[in-house]
Amino acid sequence: MSAPAATFRAARRIDWLAMAALVVVALLAVFALMPGVVAPYDPIALDVVNRLKPPSPAHPFGTDEAGRDIFSRVIYGTRYSMGVALAIVAFAAVFGTLYGVVSGMAPRWLDNLMMRIVDMVFGFPALVLALAISAAIGRGLDSVTLALSLMWWPGFARLVRGEVLRLKTEPHVETARALGLGPVTIMWRHIVPFVMSAVNVRATTDIGYALVAVTALSFLGLGATSPTPEWGLLIRDSRPYFGSAWWYLVFPGGIVMLTATACSLLGDALDARKGA
Amino acid sequence: MAGFIGRRILWGALVLLLVAVITFFLSRVVPADPAAFLAGQNASEETVARIRAEHGLDQPMLLQFRDYATGLVQGDLGESIRTRRPVAQDMAQFLPATLELLLVSFAAYLVLSLSLAILAVRRPGGAMDGAVRLFTMLGTGIPVFWLGMALQFVFYYKLQWFPLGARFPIREIAPPEVTGFLLVDCLIAGNPGAFVSALQYIALPALTVVLNLLAVGTRMSRAALLAERERLYVRTARGKGLSPRQVLFGHMLRNALSPILTVTTIQFGYLLSWVILVEVIFDWPGIGLYAFQSFQVFDYSPVIALALVSTFGFVVLNLLADLLYPVIDPRVEAVTS
Numbered sequence: 001m002s003a004p005a006a007t008f009r010a011a012r013r014i015d016w017l018a019m020a021a022l023v024v025v026a027l028l029a030v031f032a033l034m035p036g037v038v039a040p041y042d043p044i045a046l047d048v049v050n051r052l053k054p055p056s057p058a059h060p061f062g063t064d065e066a067g068r069d070i071f072s073r074v075i076y077g078t079r080y081s082m083g084v085a086l087a088i089v090a091f092a093a094v095f096g097t098l099y100g101v102v103s104g105m106a107p108r109w110l111d112n113l114m115m116r117i118v119d120m121v122f123g124f125p126a127l128v129l130a131l132a133i134s135a136a137i138g139r140g141l142d143s144v145t146l147a148l149s150l151m152w153w154p155g156f157a158r159l160v161r162g163e164v165l166r167l168k169t170e171p172h173v174e175t176a177r178a179l180g181l182g183p184v185t186i187m188w189r190h191i192v193p194f195v196m197s198a199v200n201v202r203a204t205t206d207i208g209y210a211l212v213a214v215t216a217l218s219f220l221g222l223g224a225t226s227p228t229p230e231w232g233l234l235i236r237d238s239r240p241y242f243g244s245a246w247w248y249l250v251f252p253g254g255i256v257m258l259t260a261t262a263c264s265l266l267g268d269a270l271d272a273r274k275g276a
Numbered sequence: 277m278a279g280f281i282g283r284r285i286l287w288g289a290l291v292l293l294l295v296a297v298i299t300f301f302l303s304r305v306v307p308a309d310p311a312a313f314l315a316g317q318n319a320s321e322e323t324v325a326r327i328r329a330e331h332g333l334d335q336p337m338l339l340q341f342r343d344y345a346t347g348l349v350q351g352d353l354g355e356s357i358r359t360r361r362p363v364a365q366d367m368a369q370f371l372p373a374t375l376e377l378l379l380v381s382f383a384a385y386l387v388l389s390l391s392l393a394i395l396a397v398r399r400p401g402g403a404m405d406g407a408v409r410l411f412t413m414l415g416t417g418i419p420v421f422w423l424g425m426a427l428q429f430v431f432y433y434k435l436q437w438f439p440l441g442a443r444f445p446i447r448e449i450a451p452p453e454v455t456g457f458l459l460v461d462c463l464i465a466g467n468p469g470a471f472v473s474a475l476q477y478i479a480l481p482a483l484t485v486v487l488n489l490l491a492v493g494t495r496m497s498r499a500a501l502l503a504e505r506e507r508l509y510v511r512t513a514r515g516k517g518l519s520p521r522q523v524l525f526g527h528m529l530r531n532a533l534s535p536i537l538t539v540t541t542i543q544f545g546y547l548l549s550w551v552i553l554v555e556v557i558f559d560w561p562g563i564g565l566y567a568f569q570s571f572q573v574f575d576y577s578p579v580i581a582l583a584l585v586s587t588f589g590f591v592v593l594n595l596l597a598d599l600l601y602p603v604i605d606p607r608v609e610a611v612t613s
Contacts, residue, residue: 120291123590124298125549128583131571132299135579212419216553219421220568235422242425243433253422260417 018269021262028259031078039072043229052245062247064237070248073229074255080230082259084145084223085210091149093203096156097195103157104164105187115161118154126151126213127220134222141214141230144223148213152206159202163195170194197270205267208260215256231256284598288591295587296348299580300341331355353584354577358570363581367563371585372456373443374562378551380459380478381485382544389490390536393497394524400502408494415491420550424484424557431480438480441559445473481558485551489543500535504528533604541597548586548593 031038047067055062061070103114130147137143167173168191176190217223218232226233231252238248319327328334332343344354353363396408432440443458444450450458451465459478462471504510505528513523552564559565567582 116287119287120294122545123291123587123594124295125583125586125590127549127552128299128567128579128586131567131579132576132583135571135574135576208417212417215419216421216550219419220553220556221572232419235419235425239425242429246429249422249425249429253419253426256419256422257414257417260419261414264416265413 015269017265021265021269024258024262025266028078028082028262031075032082035076035079039069039075041069041072043068043073043076044227052241052248054245055247061251062245064234064245064248065241068227070234070251073234074231074252077229077231077234077252077255080141080224080228081211081214081218081232081256082207084141084148084214085207087145088148088152088210088214089203089206092152092206093156093199096153097160097192097199099153100157100160100162101164101187101192101195104161104168105183105191111161115158118157121151121154124151127217130217130222139222139225141218141224141228144214144217147217148210152210155206156199156202159198160195163198164191167191167194201267201271204270205264208263208267211256211263212260281595281599284595288595291591292584292587295583296345296580297341299583300344301337331357348584353581356570356578357575358573358578363577366566366578367581367585369456370561370563370566373458373560374551374555374564376457376459377478377481377485377554377560377562378547381482382489382547384482385486385489385493385543386540388486389493389497392490392494393501394529396494396498397501397505397528398520398524400505408498412491412495412498415487416495418488418491420484420488421553421557423487424481424554427480427484428557438476440480443474443477443561444470445477448473481554481560484554484557485547489547493539493543496539497532497536500532500539501528503535504532507531530604534601537597537600537604541593544593545590548589552582 035043045068047063050059050063050067051065053059053063053067059069059071061074064070064073099114099118103111103118106114126148129151130144133147133150134140134143137146173186173190176186181190214223215230215232215235218230219236221236224230224233226237234252235249235256238245238252242249325334332340335343347354351364353367355361356363356366359366392408392411396405399405428440431437439445448470451461451467451470454461454464458474459471462468462474509531510523510528513527518526551562552568554560555562555564556568563578563582563585567578570576570578
């Protein structure tokens with residue numbers, strides 16, 4: 001096979017996967033915005049007669065220990081799990097980008113200081129911070145959002161600072177400086193627009209990782225509380241029954257995995273487009 | 277070079293101090309009252325007050341921290357309300373289990389991720405490369421706790437290949453504790469049967485850690501090796517008539533070691549922070565499980581201690597990595613000295 005043909009085939013294959021990922025994300029958006037339209041049952045209503053029933057046409061993902069429809073709970077859970085993941089990444093991307101731009105533009109001593117702070121946050125064990133915060137302000141999705149937001153921004157700060165240092169020597173920025181434009185104008189008009197594509201790639205991929213982190217904290221009992229149909233909490237609740245009710249573990253975990261993989265694929269596709 | 281190391285050590289100490297301050301204040305601004313918890317539900321006001329005074333919980337915040345910091349320097353991590361023992365003693369008891377899990381799984385991860393990356397890069401775009409890429413793609417999205425439970429379901433519940441829930445069978449006599457590393461202790465005691473038992477217990481938690489790290493690690497190692505493939509020295513080496521194997525192992529791998537070391541450091545740091553999850557799922561009696569169980573009953577000294585120990589591990593890890601860079605790539609020396 002000739003090299004161009006191989007490249008073409010590779011490009012086409014990646015597109016296919018990206019399309020599939022896009023479909024998954026679109027479906028999730030529908031689930032999050034209009035769960036009532038898709039979900040056949042109330043996610044919280046009890047139906048004790050039908051507890052722990054395996055998947056059937058009536059309950060495609062089976063039922064849990066209170067007879068609740070797991071399919072409906074997964075659909076309604078999208079809003080909580082994805083909402084928190086999105087909030088974390090949105091905060092991290094905005095704050096991290098600002099921090100990185102300022103650090104990259106700042107005089108050397110300030111840049112050094114700001115980057116040492118980033119190193120420090122990186123060195124802090126995320127899970128322990130989450131434990132401490134939920135001890136201080138109580139368990140719930142709020143403390144999970146707070147803890148993970150505080151831990152997440154340094155990645156963006158480092159990425160953006162690197163881009164800024166590279167951009168500072170680009171001809172268009174040097175021209176702007178030679179024309180006498182102020183640092184703030186240069187920053188907003190000539191640097192920030194050029195770092196956004198890298199930030200977008202990173203943010204897309206990170207939504208998946210943030211989702212996994214959020215569900216992990218809920219799984220430990222730090223996040224959502226019963227009967228909120230949050231995905232991590234569903235997996236936590238399934239633990240006592242995992243020998244007898246495989247569907248209770250498999251479907252909520254599967255949706256987390258599917259979502260995270262879709263985000264990572266979309267990030268890759270964005271990255272490939274950026275390079276082209 | 278010495279100045280560089282000195283600065284790094286100083287910086288590490290500063291990081292530890294800040295982590296101590298942050299965790300301390302976070303844990304003391306809690307709404308729940310540790311003294312009331314310790315005294316029990318039916319305790320009188322006086323008992324609670326007495327216990328509060330005993331543990332110094334009635335003092336002003338700054339004074340509490342001063343006492344705490346003085347103790348820290350002397351190796352005193354406070355007392356656990358739950359186990360009623362010094363936290364340092366508890367940590368020393370549970371640390372070997374965590375280290376054993378970390379080291380065994382991380383060694384396996386390193387070997388596997390490098391082998392997979394090398395296999396994939398031998399022919400980019402080939403069948404092996406495709407398989408590795410598919411694996412890394414699916415693997416990055418698996419939540420570690422879910423993976424752990426799935427492995428338990430298959431290998432413990434269904435196949436009954438591996439045991440669960442401790443480091444060693446309760447009915448058997450564990451070897452005398454020498455190092456605290458059970459695998460090593462079994463060998464010292466010259467007891468191959470016990471060694472196999474211990475190996476069976478560590479297999480599932482270690483497998484969970486390995487699979488969790490493997491996807492991201494292989495992906496990044498593969499990228500590092502692929503980047504080297506485009507370099508001119510590779511073309512030169514091929515032109516000289518070296519076999520693909522010689523080019524790969526003698527040249528590309530050697531040059532890709534720096535980025536691979538970076539990936540390895542990041543992965544180990546990630547593992548330090550999240551190993552607690554694996555310990556909780558597998559009831560692995562390490563410091564993560566210890567801190568988590570204490571946390572659940574509002575006993576915060578072990579949580580602070582865990583934060584300090586894992587940050588310390590992280591600082592040491594990064595220092596080691598910084599020292600290793602010049603060894604694997606002499607060109608780095610010019611930058612650090």
